[in-house]
């Protein structure tokens with residue numbers, strides 16, 4: 307394995323994030339804080355507790371997931387789209403690197419960034435609501451698995467997109483609605499029965515539910531189902547990435 | 560000795576159905592400078608891109624330093640440095656960072672001394688802390704060369720290295736390439752400029768419409784390129800060339816009004832004076848004359864025609 311190359315890609319990407327620290331950390335922190343102020347404090351005070359948890363605390367896992375998904379996808383998609391767009395990808399293709407090493411470098415960096423961000427948001431949340439984490443290790447496991455899976459998805463989008471519109475379209479049209487409808491701000495059984503069934507087709511429900519379980523021990527769906535869902539999703543993404551590189555789809559004519 | 564690059568029966572058909580390369584066979588010898596000449600769209604970049612791993616071959620094999628570029632790509636690519644035709648750089652990186660990154664990508668441990676040497680050789684040392692976006696086109700081109708040299712390749716591909724580089728810099732660049740060759744690096748460059756090939760190359764390959772139509776030592780090719788024709792418009796038509804002029808390489812036009820003499824500009828004596836003297840002695844008068852040299856374009860066209 308060309309470890310040196312993986313490290314180069316990884317550090318290169320992390321350096322890029324450091325240069326854009328303001329937009330990559332400060333803006334998500336501000337927007338999350340706004341969510342807390344609006345939903346947690348202003349509206350949340352009028353909403354009764356959900357399964358014994360204050361509304362402000364209830365939305366913490368969902369909010370972190372929301373940021374985790376959007377940031378993973380946008381980080382990874384941009385990271386690989388940009389070299390394609392500018393043409394510097396020639397260097398990756400001509401280097402003695404295996405495809406999986408390219409993926410590890412880019413996806414690893416994108417996932418690292420969103421995990422760090424997730425933890426920062428978690429800390430920020432601590433300022434607004436009392437936090438308890440029932441299963442810290444599971445919490446970390448969900449955090450890492452989700453970040454990796456969605457960074458992979460972002461990587462795929464970054465390779466599929468042939469313009470900046472598409473690059474932004476998927477997160478905007480798919481990820482954001484799925485997350486908002488994925489139980490970030492409510493418990494699934496607050497929905498009418500029909501929608502409860504529909505919701506079960508939304509993969510994000512499983513992520514949010516599992517993640518929330520690691521905090522408060524409550525969940526909409528079983529934890530096993532949540533874990534399985536992430537793994538299924540991870541496998542799908544890995545399969546797609548493997549296929550992309552095997553065929554050279556949109557990378558190698 | 561094993562060739563640096565060995566291409567056999569290589570073909571490429573793009574997804575569009577366009578066949579960019581047709582059964583290419585080519586050997587680049589170790590340590591030589593090989594110039595690939597050809598008109599726009601001939602397939603030069605396609606050929607280089609396949610060897611370097613940017614484009615999938617449709618058929619055929621390529622060995623770089625004896626390693627198959629597909630099955631043994633790691634070993635093959637470690638040996639190769641590529642300077643692409645397009646100026647593609649990470650706008651916001653510094654020169655130093657981007658060149659160091661390239662070295663890491665090729666699996667080599669950091670070596671600031673080597674990077675320093677490369678940057679100095681390419682007159683980029685003063686610019687090492689500059690972001691690439693602040694550099695001129697010629698400087699960016701040199702950064703691309705520095706990136707390609709960062710991992711100490713044994714085979715270097717230069718796809719039109721001097722496009723957009725001013726005359727003085729072009730000379731400097733040629734000098735760098737020559738030094739590299741002296742240090743044992745094999746160099747394959749593409750160009751549209753015959754002077755560039757003439758100045759630099761040991762051997763020249765001509766590619767046209769996806770086919771290699773000739774590979775020759777520079778000296779040989781220059782000999783062919785250096786041929787000129789002198790056409791004499793005669794006062795009175797001739798029926799045939801008089802025997803007294805048999806020693807000269809002459810051709811008579813069909814209507815007998817033009818005599819064409821082919822000579823080599825690279826030779827010490829062109830034989831023109833002798834010819835004119837003999838014409839005079841034979842009593843052949845001419846009312847006008849002109850000379851012409853085949854352009855590279857014409858040579859391409861002729862070569863292609865000969866092939867068909």
Ligand SMILES: Nc1ncnc2c1ncn2[C@@H]1O[C@H](COP(=O)(O)OP(=O)(O)OP(=O)(O)O)[C@@H](O)[C@H]1O
Nearest residue numbers: 559573575577579598599600601602603604605606
């Ligand atoms: N990705 C692609 N898909 C379809 N056709 C392509 C692709 N890339 C190149 N071609 C075609 O293949 C042919 C050869 O292109 P190539 O870039 O190899 O030419 P070249 O000899 O490098 O030309 P130039 O001197 O202009 O750089 C051209 O007709 C070009 O249009």
Ligand SMILES: [Mg+2]
Nearest residue numbers: 603604605644
């Ligand atoms: Mg070209």
